[in-house]
Amino acid sequence: MIAVIETGGKQYLVSPKTKLQIDKLVAEAGGTLEFDKILLIADEKGMIEIGAPMVDAKVTATVERQLRTRKILVRKFKNKTRYHRTHGHRQHKTEITVETIK
Secondary structure, rough: OOEEEEOOOOEEOOOOOOOEEOOOOOOOOEEEEEEEEEEEEEEOOOOOEEEEEEOOOOEEEEEEEEEOOOOEEEEEOOOOOEEEEEEEOOOEEEEEEEEEEE
């Protein structure tokens, strides 16, 4: 069984036992999350249910850890004016494991 969920303005294709890194959600490691914005559900028999706009289903997931991605350097430079700036950024993420699709 697979599903398409929406969280943080992005869509993810998930199935049971899938590990994902999504935008940070407020949750403790080891806790559970429940996603109710389900856009599509498909099972092994070929039955597909597409939401208009959402499907009446729930996806539960376990929070594995809170983490930060690798550092991205942003550089600004203007020619012939001796102007240059460097700025670093690390995005906060939540790593989850999908448990069930109901």
